[in-house]
Amino acid sequence: MSSSYGDINVSGGIGLDSESAPFNLELARRNSMIERQGMKLPRYLKTGTTICGVVYANGVVLGADTRSTNGDTVADKNCEKIHYIAPNIYCCGAGTAADTEATTNMVASALNMHRYGTNGRTSRVITALTMLKSHLFKYQGNVSAALVLGGFDINGPHLFTVYPHGSSDSLPYATMGSGSLAAMSIFEAGYKENMTKEEAMKLVADAIKSGVFNDLGSGSNVDLCIITKEGKEYLRNYECPNPRPYASQSFSFAKGTTPVLRSTMLTLKDVVVEEGADAMEVGA
Amino acid sequence: MSTWSPYDMNGGTCVAVAGADYCIVAADTRLSTGFSILTREHTKVVTLSDACVLASAGFEGDRKQLHKVLGMRQQVFAHNHGGKPMSCPAMAQMLSNTLYFKRFFPYYTFNLLGGLDKSGKGAVYTYDAIGSYERTGYACQGSGQALIMPVLDNQLKSASPLLYPPVSSATPLTEAQAVDLVKDCFATAGERDIYTGDAVEIVVINRNGVRRETMPLKLD
Amino acid sequence: MQPSLPSHHPLLGPDTAILAAQQQSASASFFHNQRTNTAHQDANSNAVLAPASGAMPFTVAPPQAHAPFDAGALAFDAAITNAPPGAPNKHTTYPYVTGTSVLAIKYKDGIMMAADTLGAYGATKRYKSISRIVPAAPTTLVGAGGEISDFQYISKLLTELNDNDVIRDDGVVLKPREVFAYLQRVMYNRRNKFDPLWNSLVVGGVDQATGEAFLGTCSMIGVSYTDSHVATGFGNHLARPLFRNEQRDDMTEQEARALLEKALRVCYYRDKNSINKFVIGTVTKESGMKVSEPFSLSTEWGYDAFVHPTKHALGSW
Numbered sequence: 001m002s003s004s005y006g007d008i009n010v011s012g013g014i015g016l017d018s019e020s021a022p023f024n025l026e027l028a029r030r031n032s033m034i035e036r037q038g039m040k041l042p043r044y045l046k047t048g049t050t051i052c053g054v055v056y057a058n059g060v061v062l063g064a065d066t067r068s069t070n071g072d073t074v075a076d077k078n079c080e081k082i083h084y085i086a087p088n089i090y091c092c093g094a095g096t097a098a099d100t101e102a103t104t105n106m107v108a109s110a111l112n113m114h115r116y117g118t119n120g121r122t123s124r125v126i127t128a129l130t131m132l133k134s135h136l137f138k139y140q141g142n143v144s145a146a147l148v149l150g151g152f153d154i155n156g157p158h159l160f161t162v163y164p165h166g167s168s169d170s171l172p173y174a175t176m177g178s179g180s181l182a183a184m185s186i187f188e189a190g191y192k193e194n195m196t197k198e199e200a201m202k203l204v205a206d207a208i209k210s211g212v213f214n215d216l217g218s219g220s221n222v223d224l225c226i227i228t229k230e231g232k233e234y235l236r237n238y239e240c241p242n243p244r245p246y247a248s249q250s251f252s253f254a255k256g257t258t259p260v261l262r263s264t265m266l267t268l269k270d271v272v273v274e275e276g277a278d279a280m281e282v283g284a
Numbered sequence: 285m286s287t288w289s290p291y292d293m294n295g296g297t298c299v300a301v302a303g304a305d306y307c308i309v310a311a312d313t314r315l316s317t318g319f320s321i322l323t324r325e326h327t328k329v330v331t332l333s334d335a336c337v338l339a340s341a342g343f344e345g346d347r348k349q350l351h352k353v354l355g356m357r358q359q360v361f362a363h364n365h366g367g368k369p370m371s372c373p374a375m376a377q378m379l380s381n382t383l384y385f386k387r388f389f390p391y392y393t394f395n396l397l398g399g400l401d402k403s404g405k406g407a408v409y410t411y412d413a414i415g416s417y418e419r420t421g422y423a424c425q426g427s428g429q430a431l432i433m434p435v436l437d438n439q440l441k442s443a444s445p446l447l448y449p450p451v452s453s454a455t456p457l458t459e460a461q462a463v464d465l466v467k468d469c470f471a472t473a474g475e476r477d478i479y480t481g482d483a484v485e486i487v488v489i490n491r492n493g494v495r496r497e498t499m500p501l502k503l504d
Numbered sequence: 505m506q507p508s509l510p511s512h513h514p515l516l517g518p519d520t521a522i523l524a525a526q527q528q529s530a531s532a533s534f535f536h537n538q539r540t541n542t543a544h545q546d547a548n549s550n551a552v553l554a555p556a557s558g559a560m561p562f563t564v565a566p567p568q569a570h571a572p573f574d575a576g577a578l579a580f581d582a583a584i585t586n587a588p589p590g591a592p593n594k595h596t597t598y599p600y601v602t603g604t605s606v607l608a609i610k611y612k613d614g615i616m617m618a619a620d621t622l623g624a625y626g627a628t629k630r631y632k633s634i635s636r637i638v639p640a641a642p643t644t645l646v647g648a649g650g651e652i653s654d655f656q657y658i659s660k661l662l663t664e665l666n667d668n669d670v671i672r673d674d675g676v677v678l679k680p681r682e683v684f685a686y687l688q689r690v691m692y693n694r695r696n697k698f699d700p701l702w703n704s705l706v707v708g709g710v711d712q713a714t715g716e717a718f719l720g721t722c723s724m725i726g727v728s729y730t731d732s733h734v735a736t737g738f739g740n741h742l743a744r745p746l747f748r749n750e751q752r753d754d755m756t757e758q759e760a761r762a763l764l765e766k767a768l769r770v771c772y773y774r775d776k777n778s779i780n781k782f783v784i785g786t787v788t789k790e791s792g793m794k795v796s797e798p799f800s801l802s803t804e805w806g807y808d809a810f811v812h813p814t815k816h817a818l819g820s821w
Contacts, residue, residue, distance in 0.1 A: 048319065048478075055809070067504070072427060074476045130820045158816045170817040172809040178319050181741040181774070188770040189746060193807055210745045212504045216319045216478040219504035242504045246471035249464055251439070288597060290695050292727055315729055320740055323731045345692050345726030389696075 022106070023139075043071060044096045048217020050179030051081055051092035052207045053150045053159045054191070055172050056200035059228035060150040060157045063204035064092045065179065065212050066237070067219035074219065078278065082225045082234070086111045086123040089151030090225045090232065091132075094177030095144040095164060103145045107131045125151035125158040129168055137166025146176045152227045179211025179218040186210045197226065205239055212241065236278075291392045292317055295479030296328050296341035297428030299466055300398040301440065302406030302421050304452075306459045306490040309398035310466045311339040311426075312474070312501060314482040324482035324503065331494050332358045333369035336399040337487050338379070341426030342413070343392035350391050353382060372399030376409040376417065384415035394425040399489055406454050406489075421453035428473030428480040435469055459488065467499055474501040599651035599702040601625050603636045604777045605739030606647035606706045607767050609751045610717045610732045611760035614788035615708035617645050618764045620772070621798055622779045623652045629779060637785045637795055641666060641678035644709035645785045645793060646687070649736040650724065651702035658701060661690065680709030680718035680787075684730075692726030700724045704736035708787060715789040717753075735767075738775045743767035757786075769801050 035041060048069040053062040064081035067074055083104035085091045089111075093100025110131060111123045129149055136143055147162040161174045173191050175183040186207040195203065201224060211218040222239040225232060298311040315326040329339045330351040338354060340347045357378065361370045370378070376397050383391055390413045397409040410423035422440045424432040440455040455462065463486060470484040481501045488495045601623045608617035623631030636655065640646040640662045648655040665686065669677050678686075684707040694701050701724060708719045721736060722728035733747035746767050755763070764784060772778050780803065785795040809815065 069478065072478055073431075074478065077475065124819075126817065126819045129817070133820070155816070155818075160817070168817075168820070170809065170813060170815070172807050181738075182745040184774060185742045185745045185767075185770045188773050189766050191807075210749070214321060214741075214745045214748065216316060216321065219478070219502075242502050244471060244475065245501050246467050246499065248468050248471065288700060290698065290700075290725055292723075292725060294727060317727065322727070322740070323729045325731070326729050344728070345695065345723075348688070348726070348728065349692060 022135075044098060048179075048215070049081060049094035049177030050175070050183050050208055050211025050215060050218040051094050051148050051177050052175040052180075052183045052187070052204060052211075053092065053148045053173070054187070054195070054200050054204050055157050055159045056195040056197060058157070058197065059152055059200075059226060060159055061197075061200045061204045062090055062092050062148060062150045062225040062227070063208045064223045065208050065218040066221045066223060067212075067217070068097060069217055077220045078237070080223065080236070082223055084108055085128050085149070086115075086151070087232065088122055088153060088227060089125055089128050089149070090227060090234075091128070091150070092148040092176070094146040094148075099143045099145040100147065103132060103135060103143060104147075106135065122153055123151075124153045124155070125149065125160070126153075126155075129160050129162065132162050133166045133168045135166075136162060136164055141165040148174050148176050150225075150227060152229055157227070175207065175211075177211070177218065179208075179215035182210040182214040182218075183207035197228075201226065201238075209239070209241060291343050292345070293342065293392075294322070294344040294347075295427045297424065297426040297432065297470070297473055297477065297480045298328065298339040298341050298394070298396045299424045299432060299436070299469055300339065300396040300408040300410075300422065301436075301457075301462045301466060302398065302408045302454050303457060303459060303462055304406065304454050305400075305404055306462070306488060307337075307398040307400060307406035307408065308459075308462055308466055308486060308488050309337040309339050309396060310470065310484055310486040311341065312428075312470060312480045312482060312484050313498075314480065315344060316479055319478075321482075327485060329485055329487050329496075330355060331487065331496075332375060333362075333399075334493055335369060335489065336372045336375045336397065337489055337494065338375075338395060338397050339425075339487075340393040340395045342394045346391040347393050350382065350393055350395075354379060357382075372397070372401055372407050372409075373419075375399070376407075376419070379409070379411065380415040380417045382415070383411060383413065387414050390414045394429075396423055396425050398487075400491075404491060405452070419453065421455050424469075426480075428470075428477040431473045431476055432469045435472070436465075439465060459490065463488065470499070470501060599654075601630060601652045602702075602777070603634060603649050603652055603655070604775055605735055605737045605743065605771055606636065606649050606704070607735045607739050607743045607747075607764060607771070608647065608706050608708045608719055608733065609747060609760055609764065610719055610753050611755045611757060612753075613757060613790065614710045614717045614786060615645075615719050616757075616760045616764055617647050617706060617708050617785045618768055618782055619647050619649075620768070620778050621781045621783060622777065624777050627776075632779060632781060633798070635783070635795075637783055638662075639793055639795070640683050640707070641680070641709070643712050643787050643793060644678065644680040644683045644707060645787055645795070646683065647706040647708070647736075647785070649704045654701040654703050658687070658690070658703065658705070677712075679711050679713075680707055681711070681720070683707055683709070684718070684720040684722070684728075688722050688726060688728045691722050691724060691728075695725040706734055706736060708785075709793075710787050710789050712789070717787075738777075739767070739771055742771050742774055746770065765801055769803065772801065772803070 051064045053060060062082055066078045068076040068079040081092055083091045083093055085104060085108050091104050093104060107128050115123060141164045144164045146164055149160040149162060151158055159174055160168050160170055161176055162168045173187040190203055205222050208222045220242055221237045224235040224238040295316045296312055301308045309329060311328040313325050315322040328341060329337060331337050332354055358370055379397055392413055395411040399407055401407045408420050408423050409417050410420055411417045422436050424436060466486055473480045482503060483498050483500050486497050603623060606619045608615060617637055619636045621633050622629055623634040634652055637645055637647040638659055687705055691701060703724055705722045710717050719734055720730040721734040732753055733751045735743040750763050768782050772780050780800045781798050783796050783798055787793045
């Protein structure tokens with residue numbers, strides 16, 4: 001296959017040569033056969049989600065909730081759904097977590113490579129959009145990523161939605177995910193053209209909270225990302241409207257509750273501390 | 285084309301704990317369908333008498349019908365017996381019969397019956413949708429069952445009903461401790477089960493009668 | 505000798521045996537016979553309480569088993585569906601002409617209910633002046649989404665129910681929560697027969713004695729609840745988020761109306777089965793029950809990005 005514009009592989013974005021596709025589909029037929037015979041396929045982590053974005057006078061505000069679900073249970077109470085595409089472009093993802101991660105990562109590295117080849121010129125949002133939608137269209141909806149893409153480039157602020165089948169839309173305000181209707185009701189009732197940054201941030205945060213409180217697939221906290229000509233402001237956990245309601249009594253167990261069969265002591269020397277990462281939340 | 289089903293799953297979690305001289309029956313107040321919340325203030329707990337409280341999760345239409353039927357039968361029984369309410373073990377058997385009567389078009393409800401037995405001891409009865417039931421020291425039903433049951437097992441391990449001579453299945457906690465534990469269970473389930481939340485209604489039955497209290501849960 | 509109803513009466517369906525039993529047990533007074541009209545039958549027949557005779561150990565789902573076979577009903581059914589003889593009764597399995605959301609909130613003086621006036625035939629805007637909010641009792645409004653013919657049948661049931669009150673002439677009339685209780689049983693009973701009334705109902709009103717406002721909703725399978733604000737169908741997704749933010753039981757009529765108009769506008773923007781022609785009904789203790797003339801709302805389609813949809817998408821497709 002020869003290189004063509006809009007095909008992510010050609011830029012070497014995922015480290016494969018241009019002859020191979022991003023997916024190995026050899027066993028797809030076998031899998032669908034044994035699925036018909038009753039095999040249960042593994043369940044994927046879905047981000048039952050509220051994501052949204054708004055264009056205002058000088059830029060774009062993107063927003064997302066932070067709940068990730070696995071069926072009926074909450075898998076992660078504080079995950080990140082606003083993905084990096086380029087310094088001036090971010091993308092909110094809803095759908096299967098692995099697909100939104102992989103798809104946005106592919107485009108991010110493809111654009112990075114592109115900037116290396118073009119004297120570091122600022123990436124355009126339309127390029128990211130075209131890459132995303134051609135990738136998604138190629139896989140006919142099997143890559144289940146529903147995206148809200150926002151950024152600021154030479155042509156000003158941009159906001160797009162991309163559906164899993166590869167259709168896209170350029171909009172002044174957009175929502176996606178299972179909480180999209182709850183968020184959209186806030187936008188339809190409160191959107192104005194040429195809002196200030198503060199107005200836009202409040203509107204987006206209200207829309208995300210509408211998803212958080214009305215949609216069971218969405219929950220926990222509000223993340224915002226503001227992109228302007230000057231740069232981006234990533235406001236992780238901008239609002240945390242869901243504190244635990246009841247202080248847990250401490251469950252202490254008598255020593256020996258779990259019998260110790262064998263113990264070995266190891267002395268570790270090099271301790272690596274990773275800074276800047278979110279601590280996993282363990283409080284129940 | 286739309287398809288039609290006579291059932292819906294409206295979520296909800298019920299917990300019951302029996303003590304030496306009390307019984308706690310609790311349920312959250314969220315009513316949901318799919319990914320939508322229908323209302324945040326919906327009781328799933330009905331007080332059938334001074335000695336008997338029923339909580340049910342599952343399909344709201346069936347839950348309402350079941351609670352109406354049992355409430356009505358309890359009233360008829362009391363009228364026929366000089367105002368004396370049905371005993372809790374008797375109500376437990378009747379609930380089983382009522383469920384099994386609809387064996388082939390079941391009430392899609394997951395029930396817990398709590399109360400005091402004739403000796404004033406706490407009693408919890410746990411059911412499946414078609415009337416199989418058992419008296420236990422504690423139980424949990426509904427969407428948060430898988431999250432709460434292991435905690436109860438850990439904190440309240442009760443004697444096997446197969447032991448001879450029989451050992452009381454009632455839990456060793458005091459009433460206040462047990463209420464605390466129930467609150468903790470619901471706060472925890474509310475963190476991880478999307479169908480459990482908004483508020484939890486806790487009904488305590490003891491020799492002084494029936495008391496109801498409510499604690500808010502997360503709204504997301 | 506009581507007159508027996510014809511067993512093939514199309515409205516009665518397969519439960520005439522139970523109905524006949526009820527008739528026999530009822531006293532012979534005029535009113536009791538009147539009560540065995542369709543309104544009474546739909547709410548109470550096929551009771552799931554233990555049978556008095558003890559003859560039937562189980563209740564069984566009707567369509568699969570079809571235990572008390574009703575040849576009359578089949579003849580009626582086969583005549584219009586060309587179903588082969590012996591085929592089970594064909595019930596409503598999908599709606600034809602449908603209405604969309606009904607929205608309602610409580611406010612200081614009572615309740616306010618709103619809906620559009622469209623009767624959609626699939627994706628066609630077929631009827632544009634359908635009343636989906638109707639009086640159900642002296643201080644009770646009922647609003648309906650879903651199959652319009654089923655709702656008109658429900659309206660008939662409610663008329664019969666009110667006629668009974670008028671005939672009794674004892675000054676006792678139905679309160680909103682009584683209408684609600686009745687409709688819940690009607691809906692649940694029809695779902696038990698696997699013959700649902702394809703509607704979501706909203707019941708709103710004021711108890712004349714206490715002045716207390718009432719608002720409840722019931723789905724076609726009997727899922728029902730009361731709240732300070734309700735919305736059926738799409739409205740549950742689009743309007744309830746606004747209600748949860750802004751509705752208060754002590755809001756003024758102007759505030760309540762502004763909130764409902766905002767919610768209607770959002771529903772009109774995003775629900776493809778809606779039109780910009782609405783009615784609003786109110787029930788208050790002071791001024792009773794009113795349903796407005798149809799009106800439309802202002803809309804905004806002039807945003808720059810709507811007028812120039814490809815302005816930001818140059819270079820893509």
